[in-house]
Amino acid sequence: MSSKLDLRVNIAGVEWKNPITTASGTFSPRESSAFYDLSKLGAVTTKGVANVPWSGNPTPRIAETYGGMLNAVGLQNPGVEAYIQEELPYLANYDTRVIANVAGHSVEEYCAVVERLNDTAVDMFEVNISCPNVKQGGIGFGTDSKQAGLVTKAVKAIAKKPVIIKLTPNVTDIAEIAKAVEANGADAISMINTLLGMRIDVRRGKPVLANTTGGFSGPAVKPVALRMVYQVRRAVQIPIIGLGGISTGEDAAEFLMAGADAVAVGTAALVNPTAPVDILEQLKGYMEEMDFATVSDIKNAFQG
């Protein structure tokens, strides 16, 4: 039935079999593959990895909100050496593109990870200049177009794989940041990271999260993410990986129409572990219903 569908997309020279990937921080190769076959996805985006292990923030790190959630994990990760020894060999069992999300406190730290991963099976880098949960670095680079440009330039100078820059929505004008990273050589953009949020336990009179604030994600943020993708599409030429609250195939189609070239599924996969593949199937169903043969057909159908 779906034989006439061609879901392939090309993101900065890397061909994906379909436009669905996982959102960093919500995907773990072994844990996620207990629920579905990773080879079904166009790409998998792994958790933020730094040059050395990071222990992250204290608990509680998670809070539910209306139609969404807050997290303040703080990029806990085992470091790039463990990533190379444990994650990459496991991912080699699957036929999918691997996007390594790169974390750092400084330009040097981002570059150290990229350099170490240059000659591995990683297909693309996603540089996280937008995590709201680390005090130093992260979002500090993503909220200033000059800083964002500097990180992009430095990483691009050494990266042997295409570089995606992940943008934060916690800025006045996201299109300006997008232009800065494009001008400094970014091969693609992924957007949006989480919105900075907070919850208070009114019985204890304390913030719910140990970190006080956290990143807001889930279906509730989708309209904001969609609007930003739409704005950035009109500001830059490079491919956009759209994310923010995608929970259904039609949500994915909305992002493609807004200007994304591929989409990432995040919080939906925490709620329903098979969400990335379920959304892919729903997207195919939508394409058949609409008589679309390719992802471009979806994008071209938008008249906004």
Next chain:
Amino acid sequence: MKAKKIVTAEILSNREIAKGIMELKLEAPEVASSAKPGQFVNVYTGDNALLLPRPISICDAEGSVLTLVYAVVGRGTQWFSECCTGQLLRVSTPLGNGYDLSVVKAGDTALLIGGGIGVCPLIKLAKVLTAKGVAVRAAMGFRDEPFLVEEMKAIGAEVAVATDSGRVGYRGTALAAAMDAGMDCEHWFSCGPKVMLKFVAEEAKRRGRDAQISMEERMGCGYGACVGCVVDIRIEGQEEPVRKKVCKDGPVFRGSEVIFHE
């Protein structure tokens, strides 16, 4: 077929067994048949505003029937409490590792210490241990109103009940009740509030035991993807502790390896 999945289960019964404590029985053959003591399941509300699944420990699993006992503490559990017989609920297959029973053999003795809603997983545990030929002693502590005590006695366990209020049994904690009654055993298993687990771990250590304790932490996904629920674990010969996932690496850990922060 993948190892883990979300299934739809029919509610066989959902009734209040103590104030604010509900017992939910589900027809869930795939879940019940693979359930091990100390594991938990993710249960989904039907309200999209309540995004995340609720992790609930497995109280019992017999044949195709899964029994969950939960406290009504928030909007999610309130939603569950209003569900009726015949209604369908989405529930995951068992998650987490559960208690390590490979260290227990026939003829051994086991002390089970539960506090509040933490007594629930001890039911399935007591059943499995008893079937293995292990003599089970259970100390069950509550704020005011006990529950699951008759179920525990029916398994054949020697039971001590404690309440904070003194309304039933020993006035004080389950641990104090057990120690006062001389219930020390070769193997210690516990589930309950963090502060109780800390005292259980310390008391066990004083007696040359290493308690298996089931930790609780606010979870996101419940299957190891989000790294929201972590606990600091001491690694022998290593200065820095390692942050392990309660949902995936636990929820049961050795009392000697958990670092409790006040």
